[in-house]
Amino acid sequence: MEESTQGRKKKLFTGLLLLAAIAMGVLVIWRVDSEPRTDDAYVYADTINVVPEVSGRIVNLAVRDNQRVKKGDLLFQLDPRPFQDALDRARSSLEQLNQQIMLTQRSVNAQVFNASAARASVERARAAAQQAADTLHRMEPLVQKGYVSADDLDRARTSAQSTAAELAAAELQAREATAAISGVDALQAQRAVVQAEIATATLNLEYATVRSPFDGVVVSLRTTRGQYASASTPVFTLIDTTHWYVIANLRETELAAIRRGTRATVYLMSNTAKHFEGEVDSVGFGVVPEDGGSVAQGLPQVQRSINWVHVSQRFPVKILVKDPDPNLFRIGTSAVATFHPASRPDRRNAG
Structure with missing residues (x-):
């Protein structure tokens, strides 16, 4: 009698465990369908190559590599005498x-x-x-x-x-x-x-003094005072830190509900405890297919993870991050993005 009772309890427990697993699976599938999530994402910001309008010798290099600058700050100055x-x-x-x-x-x-x-x-x-x-x-x-x-x-x-x-x-x-x-x-x-x-x-005398056009970070600085700067050669790169984005490569099957203005939550792999809110700025309309074919030049190429199985193509979705942490956001940092199509803050921006 006892063994029969224990057997029924085991079967009941196994059944409940199976139902819980099924429920969890259904919940996960529903969550994936209703709120797409991807860890194929990275941090991005606009950059410019700082190129002088005139040629001359650098007499004052006011910045160093990876230095933060404000809009209007002096970057470098060419010899103004000529x-x-x-x-x-x-x-x-x-x-x-x-x-x-x-x-x-x-x-x-x-x-x-x-x-x-x-x-x-x-x-x-x-x-x-x-x-x-x-x-x-x-x-x-x-x-x-x-x-x-x-x-x-x-x-x-x-x-x-x-x-x-x-x-x-x-x-x-x-x-x-x-x-x-x-x-x-x-x-x-x-x-x-x-x-x-x-x-x-x-105008050329004004061009000899180069100032920052926006708040940013100096990167790829590999020169010093005394170097001759050419009007056709970048001196360094300047990252625009006034806007930070996360580029999330999302499967094509998940794009139907994603629009401009769709709310998103992102976090960086460098600090998974801190989450940031954002909105979709744009959805990519073209990538280079990995299986060949004639494609337009300049499109982003997203690799498929499995070559012997037909998998969904991924398209880049650009997310504008609200209140980014300047100490965490760096171009190329790995990120995870979750989209919330049902709670877009402004449906007039849908496009």
Whole structure:
């Protein structure tokens, strides 16, 4: 009797244990389907290569490798003397040109005055010639009547011819005076060129001082003061620490409920006790398939873990982390991400 009772208890315990295992399995499957989770994730942040806009020798390197900097902090400075010299030369050229323009303008003003005086002389000569011609016309009919002598008529004719000649000479002088008027247009155009050179020299002098465009961390610094920096060669890399992301490679079968704005929880393998909240920033739309085929260049390549079984492809999901710990977040740090599609904070951001 006792053995029979113990046997029933064992069977009951085994059954309950089996039911519990099934329930746990169902719960795990439901949890995986409703809240996808992956440990194929890593920390990411935007970076820039710090490249000077001009070439020159580094005279002041204000940072060291892996140093944190604030926006506007001095990173390094190139020797400013060549750029200052170019600026001084351009300014001197402008001053000299301004003096030349002033003197030339005075000469132009004198030429304009001479042309105006010549035109006034033409008007006087024209009036005198008109008067002499009128006098001649009035005297010619009076000669036959004896009112005017032949000598008076000759003198009137000579005066008319003389004033006509003076008018022609005055008109010629007026044309010459007008043609002699030069101007300062060419010098003004040259002045605009020098002003552009000053603007370029001023900008190059500003470029000699390189400051941080954002809060960040200096990495890959392998140079020192005295090194010649080229305008086409990075001096170091700067990590943008104003935004930290976790790139989680999620199976394609789990992407249906993931949208921009989906809430996520992440933790880093360097400190599993501390969890961080985040939101999906974007969902990847392309990866390089490992089994070949024609693909677009520049797409992320995610390796499949099993080659002899058809497994789901993984796509990168970019999570923007809220309030990241600056002491823990480093690019490439391994992470674990859990998504909560049912509790997206802002469904208007779904896309």
